[in-house]
Amino acid sequence: MSHHLTRVLLRMVLWALIWMFYAPIALGVAIAKLVAGRWLLRDTVECPTCRGDVPLLGLWECSVCRFRYYGFYFSRCICCGNVPTYIDCINCGASILSPLS
Ligand SMILES: [Zn+2]
Ligand SMILES: [Zn+2]
Numbered sequence: 103m104s105h106h107l108t109r110v111l112l113r114m115v116l117w118a119l120i121w122m123f124y125a126p127i128a129l130g131v132a133i134a135k136l137v138a139g140r141w142l143l144r145d146t147v148e149c150p151t152c153r154g155d156v157p158l159l160g161l162w163e164c165s166v167c168r169f170r171y172y173g174f175y176f177s178r179c180i181c182c183g184n185v186p187t188y189i190d191c192i193n194c195g196a197s198i199l200s201p202l203s
Pocket of ligand 2: 192194195
């Protein structure tokens, strides 16, 4: 009986130890994912052709309905619902696919 209890306690201690090591790792992974998400949604995108930064915040015109709006380039057009799938690089003219697509 007491032997069984010891085994249960040992198992609980083992689980506690595993969680003590695992929890900070899980937290670190969660923070890393959050930072990666933030990086994806930052206000510039790097051009894969010329490596220049292309600003995503500014005055944009919807390619479908010509509605003009200030804000984040890859956001949904409030007039027709279109979401831009690419942006033209201001430095070299090459098109860059949306990092969100
Ligand atoms: Zn539109
Ligand atoms: Zn470029």
